[in-house]
Amino acid sequence: xxxxxxxxxxxxxxxxxxxxxxxxxxxxxxxxxxxxxxxxxxxxxxxxxxxxxxxxxxxxxxxxxxxxxxxxxxxxxxxxxxxxxxxxxxxxxxxxxxxxxxxxxxxxxxxxxxxxxxxxxxxxxxxxxxxxxxxxxxxxxxxxxxxxxxxxxxxxxxxxxxxxxxxxxxxxxxxxxxxxxxxxxxxxxxxxxxxxxxxxxxxxxxxxxxxxxxxxxxxxxxxxxxxxxxxxxxxxxxxxxxxxxxxxxxxxxxxxxxxxxxxxxxxxxxxxxxxxxxxxxxxxxxxxxxxxxxxxxxxxxxxxxxxxxxxxxxxxxxxxxxxxxxxxxxxxxxxxxxxxxxxxxxxxxxxxxxxxxxxxxxxxxxxxxxxxxxxxxxxxxxxxxxxxxxxxxxxxxxxxxxxxxxxxxxxxxxxxxxxxxxxxxxxxx
Amino acid sequence: xxxxxxxxxxxxxxxxxxxxxxxxxxxxxxxxxxxxxxxxxxxxxxxxxxxxxxxxxxxxxxxxxxxxxxxxxxxxxxxxxxxxxxxxxxxxxxxxxxxxxxxxxxxxxxxxxxxxxxxxxxxxxxxxxxxxxxxxxxxxxxxxxxxxxxxxxxxxxxxxxxxxxxxxxxxxxxxxxxxxxxxxxxxxxxxxxxxxxxxxxxxxxxxxxxxxxxxxxxxxxxxxxxxxxxxxxxxxxxxxxxxxxxxxxxxxxxxxxxxxxxxxxxxxxxxxxxxxxxxxxxxxxxxxxxxxxxxxxxxxxxxxxxxxxxxxxxxxxxxxxxxxxxxxxxxxxxxxxxxxxxxxxxxxxxxxxxxxxxxxxxxxxxxxxxxxxxxxxxxxxxxxxxxxxxxxxxxxxxxxxxxxxxxxxxxxxxxxxxxxxxxxxxxxxxxxxxxxxxxxxxxxxxxxxxxxxxxxxxxxxxxxxxxxxxx
Numbered sequence: 036x037x038x039x040x041x042x043x044x045x046x047x048x049x050x051x052x053x054x055x056x057x058x059x060x061x062x063x064x065x066x067x068x069x070x071x072x073x074x075x076x077x078x079x080x081x082x083x084x085x086x087x088x089x090x091x092x093x094x095x096x097x098x099x100x101x102x103x104x105x106x107x108x109x110x111x112x113x114x115x116x117x118x119x120x121x122x123x124x125x126x127x128x129x130x131x132x133x134x135x136x137x138x139x140x141x142x143x144x145x146x147x148x149x150x151x152x153x154x155x156x157x158x159x160x161x162x163x164x165x166x167x168x169x170x171x172x173x174x175x176x177x178x179x180x181x182x183x184x185x186x187x188x189x190x191x192x193x194x195x196x197x198x199x200x201x202x203x204x205x206x207x208x209x210x211x212x213x214x215x216x217x218x219x220x221x222x223x224x225x226x227x228x229x230x231x232x233x234x235x236x237x238x239x240x241x242x243x244x245x246x247x248x249x250x251x252x253x254x255x256x257x258x259x260x261x262x263x264x265x266x267x268x269x270x271x272x273x274x275x276x277x278x279x280x281x282x283x284x285x286x287x288x289x290x291x292x293x294x295x296x297x298x299x300x301x302x303x304x305x306x307x308x309x310x311x312x313x314x315x316x317x318x319x320x321x322x323x324x325x326x327x328x329x330x331x332x333x334x335x336x337x338x339x340x341x342x343x344x345x346x347x348x349x350x351x352x353x354x355x356x357x358x359x360x361x362x363x364x365x366x367x368x369x370x371x372x373x374x375x376x377x378x379x380x381x382x383x384x385x386x387x388x389x390x391x392x393x394x395x396x397x398x399x400x401x402x403x404x405x406x407x408x409x410x411x412x413x414x415x416x417x418x419x420x421x422x423x424x425x426x427x428x429x430x431x432x433x434x435x436x437x438x439x440x441x442x443x444x445x446x447x448x449x450x451x452x453x454x455x456x457x458x459x460x461x462x463x464x
Numbered sequence: 465x466x467x468x469x470x471x472x473x474x475x476x477x478x479x480x481x482x483x484x485x486x487x488x489x490x491x492x493x494x495x496x497x498x499x500x501x502x503x504x505x506x507x508x509x510x511x512x513x514x515x516x517x518x519x520x521x522x523x524x525x526x527x528x529x530x531x532x533x534x535x536x537x538x539x540x541x542x543x544x545x546x547x548x549x550x551x552x553x554x555x556x557x558x559x560x561x562x563x564x565x566x567x568x569x570x571x572x573x574x575x576x577x578x579x580x581x582x583x584x585x586x587x588x589x590x591x592x593x594x595x596x597x598x599x600x601x602x603x604x605x606x607x608x609x610x611x612x613x614x615x616x617x618x619x620x621x622x623x624x625x626x627x628x629x630x631x632x633x634x635x636x637x638x639x640x641x642x643x644x645x646x647x648x649x650x651x652x653x654x655x656x657x658x659x660x661x662x663x664x665x666x667x668x669x670x671x672x673x674x675x676x677x678x679x680x681x682x683x684x685x686x687x688x689x690x691x692x693x694x695x696x697x698x699x700x701x702x703x704x705x706x707x708x709x710x711x712x713x714x715x716x717x718x719x720x721x722x723x724x725x726x727x728x729x730x731x732x733x734x735x736x737x738x739x740x741x742x743x744x745x746x747x748x749x750x751x752x753x754x755x756x757x758x759x760x761x762x763x764x765x766x767x768x769x770x771x772x773x774x775x776x777x778x779x780x781x782x783x784x785x786x787x788x789x790x791x792x793x794x795x796x797x798x799x800x801x802x803x804x805x806x807x808x809x810x811x812x813x814x815x816x817x818x819x820x821x822x823x824x825x826x827x828x829x830x831x832x833x834x835x836x837x838x839x840x841x842x843x844x845x846x847x848x849x850x851x852x853x854x855x856x857x858x859x860x861x862x863x864x865x866x867x868x869x870x871x872x873x874x875x876x877x878x879x880x881x882x883x884x885x886x887x888x889x890x891x892x893x894x895x896x897x898x899x900x901x902x903x904x905x906x907x908x909x910x911x912x913x914x915x916x917x918x919x920x921x922x923x924x925x926x927x928x929x930x931x932x933x934x935x
Contacts, residue, residue, distance in 0.1 A: 047799070050800075053499065053795050053801050054495055054496065054497045054498075055538065055791075056496075056537060056602050059536060059602045060602045069510070069559070069576075070484075070492075070510075070556070071489075071537065072486075072488055072489050072492040077492035080492050080495055081488055081491050089487075089491070095486055095487075095488060096488055099488050114791050114792035114795045115795035115801075116796055
């Protein structure tokens with residue numbers, strides 16, 4: 036008999052794996068370890084064994100489950116359409132309830148999940164504090180004193196400086212006839228670290244003909260909670276976002292973070308899985324249906340013509356949850372192709388995870404660095420001077436990778452919305 | 465569970481991180497790509513060198529613990545299912561391409577090198593490694609050698625066997641032997657290379673592989689031909705050979721496959737076609753152009769009602785989309801997918817397709833068939849569900865009829881997947897007792913203690929349940 040929690044795993048979905056192994060070459064942790072246990076097929080075998088009752092919920096089992104980046108590249112590679120992340124999240128929920136989820140089992144993790152991410156004011160102050168500590172070179176000092184691990188010090192040093200005065204306005208009027216009313220989803224880390232990217236996104240959407248509102252009352256999307264197995268925490272945040280979006284009266288909810296976007300589009304499924312009342316399930320599904328990635332919304336509202344001008348060599352690092360979860364592979368590439376003068380150099384394995392993976396770079400920094408090092412080889416080989424991303428985690432990770440590989444003089448990491456806004460500004464002085 | 469002594473010997477040889485014994489690791493290495501099969505390994509060893517492989521073999525031989533050599537575990541015959549508490553010896557860490565020798569057109573690789581990685585390394589030097597099993601993006605050369613893997617290009621280019629020039633193998637007593645070499649001509653002694661190719665890990669552990677490469681073809685062209693009847697398609701395939709065209713690929717999809725593909729990911733195939741041939745030719749541009757013209761003419765004369773030709777890669781990819789979608793489309797029809805590889809001389813292709821349909825009808829099943837028409841190598845494929853024993857029994861009976869029919873048509877029970885566990889009971893249908901005895905004698909000579917991959921290839925004959933037509 037399976038342990039109580041594991042009997043709730045979606046068994047029909049577990050059975051859909053035909054074990055062909057086609058997911059293995061797509062899996063970054065398989066690439067860095069060569070271990071079947073660290074591959075999607077192996078993880079499915081483990082989860083099935085747990086559901087069958089032959090593997091108990093132990094710390095080692097939890098370690099294997101949380102070693103997964105949940106980048107979902109395996110889902111794109113899978114011929115049988117196994118909903119890997121859906122099964123993994125059900126498994127992680129069981130582990131979370133047993134106190135075996137690293138992110139929610141530690142006091143620091145619990146504080147971050149419950150008090151920091153959902154509170155934009157507190158998160159902004161924390162980001163400013165971290166930036167100030169960085170200016171004072173405290174991480175390096177901590178490392179020398181032996182109280183900060185070398186890898187954490189390295190990660191901290193690569194964080195962006197504190198954002199300047201907040202440019203993001205409550206609303207932006209549509210340029211030309213109004214094509215849509217858009218609510219801008221601001222999220223947690225994106226908003227605290229990269230608020231100017233929100234301003235760039237809003238200006239681009241306004242240029243495309245959208246009336247943009249930064250809706251009050253919204254909060255973190257809950258993706259980090261869901262990936263850590265805290266489904267209840269994710270549902271709580273989702274309800275706040277649903278209420279805020281409904282109150283705005285907007286047609287679309289647009290985000291510029293691939294991870295948040297996948298979560299917002301998954302609210303319908305989340306509420307169904309959590310057994311929420313039918314009315315809430317409908318409201319969640321409605322938000323999911325209205326959700327768009329910024330690149331998707333721009334392509335929809337502003338389908339053709341040049342988007343500014345920029346003389347540069349760039350390469351795109353796909354956001355995993357944009358390309359594998361939201362299946363948006365061509366949308367960001369199509370936008371880059373519309374920038375005059377821009378030379379897009381496709382990297383090998385652009386749709387392979389950079390190792391950021393939500394909070395993975397914090398819970399598994401050494402494993403994350405291994406994935407990152409492989410990625411930076413591909414980035415550097417393109418000869419690009421800008422690596423374009425579409426998610427805050429990727430942006431932070433790419434900054435770390437650039438610093439870690441001594442590439443600061445050669446390249447920088449830029450969010451696609453900032454790049455497009457820059458191109459537009461160049462062309463429209 | 466390993467004994468303390470064996471564990472100590474293995475750790476001394478490998479280092480602690482290359483010996484896995486956790487319940488999680490044992491669960492992950494209990495299965496391969498073969499539906500319905502699972503074993504229970506006692507441990508997983510991840511050697512990084514020939515010396516480490518030899519040490520593992522010696523330690524296991526002394527402790528009388530069997531060894532299952534494994535690459536990426538993508539075989540479809542249960543060939544890497546650990547039986548009798550065997551230790552899984554996984555070659556994933558032996559994955560270096562040691563040399564591409566352009567002058568001699570050879571590649572020297574470790575067994576864990578992924579097939580596609582070798583193909584890419586060869587292509588970077590204008591060379592070509594043709595064998596292309598369906599799992600080439602993750603299958604290993606070691607696995608390809610063990611299974612003598614085929615693929616889509618075998619009619620023109622041959623199978624893995626035709627490319628292996630030499631091997632390094634660790635034998636059951638831990639000694640290391642080297643066979644063959646870079647010589648195109650070399651008749652010094654028995655051809656042990658060919659003996660080990662296709663031996664499914666039952667005779668030794670392959671630790672180095674020397675393969676032959678060929679010049680990369682300069683041009684390619686693809687023709688897709690739709691037929692209203694299976695006979696017409698089969699006649700078309702036969703007429704191509706009669707016209708002295710040897711295509712690089714000659715693939716076949718039946719109506720059930722076409723319908724599944726179109727329902728899953730429409731690729732524009734006419735669903736009123738009873739069969740589709742997908743024909744690719746490669747080589748010198750002039751020759752490719754000539755052959756494409758012949759292929760079109762022959763297919764039209766054979767009754768093709770829809771012909772599409774592509775010479776640029778993007779358009780060719782469009783034509784290949786349906787073939788590539790066959791597995792995903794069929795995989796979505798049920799939780800497990802039973803995919804076999806009954807093979808007949810190519811002149812009996814239509815007979816075999818008819819026999820497959822009859823066997824499926826007799827059990828009230830829908831079996832989709834696709835495969836390599838040029839090789840007479842078909843993949844009758846049937847979705848199943850392990851939770852439905854009655855359904856699985858019907859599928860089992862249908863495939864029994866299919867294998868019997870293949871043998872009656874002068875064919876074989878497996879063209880490219882191997883015998884392993886899945887076909888072991890059928891092997892005596894295909895081979896005479898004398899032939900099997902000769903094979904067992906070889907096995908006994910090289911592995912008297914049954915150390916390597918026990919339970920594979922040799923098993924008691926499966927009784928023929930359905931009819932008494934077969935002896």
